[in-house]
Amino acid sequence: MPESKISLIQLTNWLASDSRPANTLNIDQLSGFLFAICCAPTTLKHSDWMPAIFADQLNLVKNDDNYLSAIIDVHQHITQDISDFMVGLPETCQLTEPFESNFNENALHLWSKGFALGLTLTEHFWDETKALAQPQSFWMMLSFFSNQQNAQQLTKNFQNGSLPIEQLTRHIFSEFNKLMQGYADLANKYRTETSATKINITSSAVKNSAGIPIMNNTNPGQDANQLIQQAWATDNPLEKVQLARQALEHDPDNINALMLLAQWEAANATERKDLLIRAVKGCEDALGKDFFEKNTGRFWLIRETRTFMEALTNLASSYAQLEDFNNAIICYERAIILNPADNQFNRYPLSNCYIHIRGLEKARQLAQQFREDKGAFFLFDHALMAYIESGNNKNSQILKKQALAHNKYVPKLLSGKIKMPKRMPKRMPERLSSGDKNEAVLYAAQNTELWRSVTGSIPWLMKK
Numbered sequence: 001m002p003e004s005k006i007s008l009i010q011l012t013n014w015l016a017s018d019s020r021p022a023n024t025l026n027i028d029q030l031s032g033f034l035f036a037i038c039c040a041p042t043t044l045k046h047s048d049w050m051p052a053i054f055a056d057q058l059n060l061v062k063n064d065d066n067y068l069s070a071i072i073d074v075h076q077h078i079t080q081d082i083s084d085f086m087v088g089l090p091e092t093c094q095l096t097e098p099f100e101s102n103f104n105e106n107a108l109h110l111w112s113k114g115f116a117l118g119l120t121l122t123e124h125f126w127d128e129t130k131a132l133a134q135p136q137s138f139w140m141m142l143s144f145f146s147n148q149q150n151a152q153q154l155t156k157n158f159q160n161g162s163l164p165i166e167q168l169t170r171h172i173f174s175e176f177n178k179l180m181q182g183y184a185d186l187a188n189k190y191r192t193e194t195s196a197t198k199i200n201i202t203s204s205a206v207k208n209s210a211g212i213p214i215m216n217n218t219n220p221g222q223d224a225n226q227l228i229q230q231a232w233a234t235d236n237p238l239e240k241v242q243l244a245r246q247a248l249e250h251d252p253d254n255i256n257a258l259m260l261l262a263q264w265e266a267a268n269a270t271e272r273k274d275l276l277i278r279a280v281k282g283c284e285d286a287l288g289k290d291f292f293e294k295n296t297g298r299f300w301l302i303r304e305t306r307t308f309m310e311a312l313t314n315l316a317s318s319y320a321q322l323e324d325f326n327n328a329i330i331c332y333e334r335a336i337i338l339n340p341a342d343n344q345f346n347r348y349p350l351s352n353c354y355i356h357i358r359g360l361e362k363a364r365q366l367a368q369q370f371r372e373d374k375g376a377f378f379l380f381d382h383a384l385m386a387y388i389e390s391g392n393n394k395n396s397q398i399l400k401k402q403a404l405a406h407n408k409y410v411p412k413l414l415s416g417k418i419k420m421p422k423r424m425p426k427r428m429p430e431r432l433s434s435g436d437k438n439e440a441v442l443y444a445a446q447n448t449e450l451w452r453s454v455t456g457s458i459p460w461l462m463k464k
Helices: 008-016 027-038 046-053 065-083 099-103 107-126 136-142 148-161 165-174 176-189 222-233 237-250 255-264 269-287 289-295 303-321 325-338 347-356 360-369 376-390 394-406 410-415 437-452 457-462
Strands: none
Touching (some): 027 046, 027 176, 046 107, 136 148, 222 237, 222 255, 255 303, 269 289, 303 325, 347 360, 360 376, 410 457
């Protein structure tokens, strides 16, 4: 590996530190992710893939340019290995017994998960050559260890299911380095070169109040853009509104002006909803139908979609405030389809909406979709659903105990025995399974009205 101010061991420890954003890739995931990035049929800029390493929370990584440079060094190292025909799995990635362990947090599984994430950023670059290059077989093999269900499906299709999954697992592992080199060679054959740019987290690029880069409209007009940048930059709410209205005079469909007015001027949820409907429609027109068709599933990872995803989620929230839960569900579901990783945590208010309309099976399916999420939200939702269906029975008691064992603060906040803080936490907990008071505050803020709507549920939750 090229010399770096930061050693590989230091980088490994830094990525695993609790101070990193939630869901930051560890070193094994990073290796698989960067291999996928290096094997795109086009050379990606560093700024295209770096945010995904930190679950798109790069803005929380401050004063760590040396570590980001070390990540770029790893990227260059993998690129050089590909060029030298020396591609291979890291030494930590070993096949283990029993075979199920290779699909559950060992290094091989994590590498493959990282590759699958990298594939979400690079798959669409193959669109024009997919029929000719046929990279799909490589994708299935190289992501084999990322998910046992996918592995089982591939086993059924491989040689008409003649190999048991244990034997196929060993076979694929034995061929893995060859598969990696084959995929790299295929990408090199179809690669188009573009210049990579150095990423700098200390950049002063204008972002909105959520830390999201501002997306320009298709033809917004320079004056409107300048006004919007001034609006997001000022701390004065009255000035924000005034600048946004001036921007709309220059550009009546300015997406960011509509978003800003929805946040700072709308007098009620209905006005907010109407502004956000206009913003969502404006984003759809700006991005275009083809863009949606090609990029569904990777929306949060593409800068041009950030304003749309924010507008869509805010619109869903407005519908929910108006108790129009069916329309809220449509928006939340769409957001998760566009971004299955759900970096915005839309799954939590969506579960709330399902329970409000008693779509309990839908809520359970959602929890199963995000079964790795072991935090308070799904645990207490499961307990509430069991109480709605069966009251105080053995099953609901078990689910209640599981929820309370995870977070003891939730019942006191729901009941009002602990007052909600005046200032809410700015974002979801860094660790979804934290069990701390901040997590309880966030759960109670979203779900107190839901629990109060179910007669007897809060006293039942409080009762030992």
